[in-house]
């Protein structure tokens with residue numbers, strides 16, 4: 062049973078896929094709740110409130126997946142999660158409409174002084190002249206960041222009769238034309254817009270994208286909105302421009318620090334604010350919670366997730382095709398790590414035959430996760446495999462070859478150390494399964510599974526009998542046995558499978574046999 066910590070307020074109804082999973086135990090508590098045993102948690106579900114730091118992850122050694130029920134992952138240390146092999150997923154589009162609607166509601170409120178007028182009437186005043194507003198119709202709206210939310214704002218703005226200027230470095234002129242908006246530079250937006258709204262993620266590039274220098278270029282009376290992330294508009298610079306009357310109004314749903322506390326902008330009548338409510342609708346919360354709950358369940362069922370921030374996305378049908386090769390790639394990596402007895406500085410992988418039609422980069426990462434399994438203290442998976450290899454000075458090379466050694470497909474991996482190189486080849490045969498077909502210079506054919514023993518020996522009459530005798534004397538049943546040799550009387554190998562691993566004593570008795578060169582248990 063896997064334990065899931067739901068650390069923020071996430072829709073109970075949306076958690077249904079997990080609440081319904083008999084393999085899942087849901088704990089709905091904060092991460093610092095003394096009743097929570099962080100060491101047993103395998104999945105963590107959050108919104109923007111919980112800060113998922115490297116220190117927190119260090120307290121959660123079993124953590125495999127962090128799910129953000131929403132879009133922004135700036136509260137999660139994604140590079141640290143990647144390093145630890147923890148998958149980070151989000152729900153990228155479940156709250157788009159709610160946030161676009163909230164931004165629009167803020168814009169209309171700002172233009173018509175609705176929050177101020179509302180408070181005034183509640184205070185028993187009736188100041189009709191004081192709250193004369195401005196129409197949205199005919200105004201130019203500048204949108205910085207034309208992604209999911211920016212695009213929805215643009216659609217609504219057009220219906221309201223506004224002209225829309227957009228700045229997004231990834232927006233093509235064709236898409237802009239299709240959306241009926243004018244693709245502009247940031248400067249054009251600053252100079253021409255009556256209202257400017259930002260909808261980018263907070264990145265080093267977008268932090269302070271609207272700062273003093275930008276504000277100087279705006280029209281007098283410009284209105285500014287930030288319903289994306291605090292910091293995209295520099296709050297200190299904005300406060301100056303509200304104070305000097307250049308900026309005509311501001312609507313903020315987000316702040317650099319949340320809650321903002323005593324904030325210089327809060328004292329101005331023409332600054333309206335909400336407490337990060339963009340995604341706070343029943344619909345959005347149900348959408349994002351359902352999306353991540355389903356994804357977490359999918360992950361624990363052993364299937365690929367589709368909204369990972371730090372793992373290449375792979376569609377379900379591609380995953381189904383890749384799955385058999387994925388397993389054998391892992392097994393080859395794991396055989397290598399158990400057979401190579403020196404430091405490895407290079408791993409080169411050659412794909413041939415039908416496997417070359419697939420996403421081989423994914424298989425290379427699977428091979429690496431098998432290679433590092435049990436070798437280092439970190440959980441290595443497809444998320445951090447390449448990074449781990451790089452950190453350990455292992456060069457990873459990938460090649461395609463036309464020679465599949467007579468098989469439909471072949472994955473061949475060579476591990477190079479200071480002294481030696483060791484090659485393992487595997488194939489996947491339909492209706493038969495994965496097979497290892499080459500081990501360190503010898504053709505062989507065995508199932509990479511369970512408790513195996515790889516023996517190097519001299520090809521002499523009686524050797525198989527001697528091995529059988531030792532094992533028989535210790536009541537050890539041989540499940541399968543495969544042999545391979547290069548030439549009669551020369552070096553040979555055998556690979557035996559057992560129901561349980563052999564003891565040190567049994568291994569040592571086998572090792573002492575005259576014809577045996579070396580023995581090497583492999584546990585897969």
Ligand SMILES: NC(=O)c1ccc[n+]([C@@H]2O[C@H](COP(=O)([O-])OP(=O)(O)OC[C@H]3O[C@@H](n4cnc5c(N)ncnc54)[C@H](O)[C@@H]3O)[C@@H](O)[C@H]2O)c1
Nearest residue numbers: 133160206207208209210229231260261262288289339340
């Ligand atoms: N207030 C809320 O509750 C709430 C809810 C949902 C999302 N958000 C925030 O809204 C923002 C937008 O979300 P989204 O789902 O539309 O994201 P998105 O990824 O779909 O869109 C972001 C867009 O910003 C553009 N962009 C990136 N860098 C840029 C730059 N330097 N200049 C101009 N454009 C740039 C990207 O090309 C992309 O098109 C995010 O910051 C998200 O966290 C807030």
Ligand SMILES: O=C(O)[C@H](O)COP(=O)(O)O
Nearest residue numbers: 108109110131132133340
């Ligand atoms: O990035 C997001 O999805 C929004 O900022 C919503 O954040 P929340 O889930 O904390 O409301």
